[in-house]
Amino acid sequence: MILKRARTLTWVSAAIILISLGFLILVPQLFVGNSFLISTFVFANIYSILAMSWDLLSGYTGQISFGHSFFFGIGAYTSALLSMHLGWSPLYTIPLGGVMASLGGLLVATPALRLRGPYLSLITLVSALGIDQLIRVLKLGSTGAEGAIQCEIDLATGVNHCVPPISANEVEVYYFALGLMVCIAIFLIFLVRSRIGLAFEAIRDDEEAAEAAGIDAKKYKILAFMISGFLAGLAGAVMVHKMQQASPGLVLDLNISIEAIVASVLGGMGTILGPVGGAYFYILIRELLRPFGQWRLFAVFVIALLILLFIPRGVLAEIRLRLMHWIKSEKPKEPQQGARA
């Protein structure tokens, strides 16, 4: 029933991954004191986590989410409020943010179980829009307008009270984000190659057939929502401590969900490492090409659309495939229709 997968990690791709990782580890040493660039790389790592989380739920399990900002925002707000008002260290509140987002995943998954395709995507979209509205209406634990969490000055003591950073040292923040991203990537790579990952793919490809083969689709879908929610929540929580503030516009905007999708499409849906590459590409262009103004985003979105049209596997997956075939001196096969929907 479940075939043993061919080993897809060749020495070439292993070498490329190791070289990239080596470069990323050296980023603070290569760009000493360039805090803009280091910040940019921190954001790239955060978005990589978010994009991988989207990829697990949508690329692997086929449950297309338009509302990943829902999980991102829950993680961000949980961690910000706990660390600011209870004074807990971000090292504890970030995982708690992930846990809350995971429970959010359970909440969305429950109605989502009966829904498929567009109905399901709409539920994810509606949850994201709904929590955005809810936080604005409730003005959740904040002094800022419309549910924003900003620094508060305690009038009695004159102490400025902010969302604490993960560390005062930006290099440590960078290594924290990079380390978290790498751990999550390794975890996901093992996960998608396990029986659980195969069940996810089976559900994506044909839910009825998967159920007929004895896969409990409900159980696995809930699992996918919860793991994906947890990871996106972690990303949001790290983000909030990086920015030291939160507002619906910063952590719950629809743009965040769109950016996660764009990153995954750029790198290749259903590949885990593809979205990491896509997230890096997207964030580096967004941050480093600021002088080009809006043109840079226009260009990135057009590129993403062209990739969807002509390289539906995604760039990294296509390159890896061509490399493998080149090594074996074979012509690459044309992508099969509908093989990867």
Added chain:
Amino acid sequence: MEVIAEVLIFGFLISSLYALVSVGFSMIFGVAGVLNLAHGAMAMFAAYIASWAIMTFGLGFLPASILGVLGVALISPILYWVIIRPLGEKPVVVFLATLLLGVIFEQAMILAFGFNARVLPPIIKGGFIVFGDIRILYNRALAGAVAVILIGLLWLFITRTKYGKAIQGISMSTKGAALSGIPTHKIILLVWAISGALAAIAGLFSASFLGVSPLADREFTVIAFSTVVLGGLGSLPGSLLAAFIIGYVETITVQFAPEARGLASLAILIVVLILRPQGLFGRAHE
């Protein structure tokens, strides 16, 4: 009494515009099986074309609007032809492609016209229709009337004409329709054009009351998407009913609990989808 009459009238006006956006979205899904997340961008794009024509050529609102509607009626089928159709039967890829098209339009509008919102002049300036204490601007009343007339005409078109029957046929089975000699590709292009034009008209009116900004398309798309899913995918009567449910719920919440605007219709959507996963009028399984 006053309040009830006000809710009834304004709810009707807003619902009829929602209906105009939603029927097009629903028809495109019916014939092409595409959930067109760039639908809202068509509404916004028409408003920008009109605004550009007014500013550049000094056209009046009416000719500028006609230009906007025609422009969208032309570009909408082209998008289908050039981008959506070659993707073939891959619903997820098509879904994401329309999402990207929408954001590309947003960026293009920002590049061409900047971030700031623009307001179109009303088609009929000043003046109110008076019902007791309720005053309705001529422009809003006109929007409601145009929307109702267009939906009525669309209904006649779909149920009474040859083309309409072809559209119905394709919605039921594309292959079956093609086998009966219906030029499916041409009819689908026609549906994209009509849907685009209807969205464009809604966008133009909305821009003349509320203005238009480069991200305004998202609200249209969310309304169309939620309405059509609430009504049941592929069911035009369902979409119309759902447009009125969402329009009235919004009007009522704005009247009695303005801060919860937006939340109420989202809540209704979630409740309906939990109770009836296929929407109000949807078939249980496609």
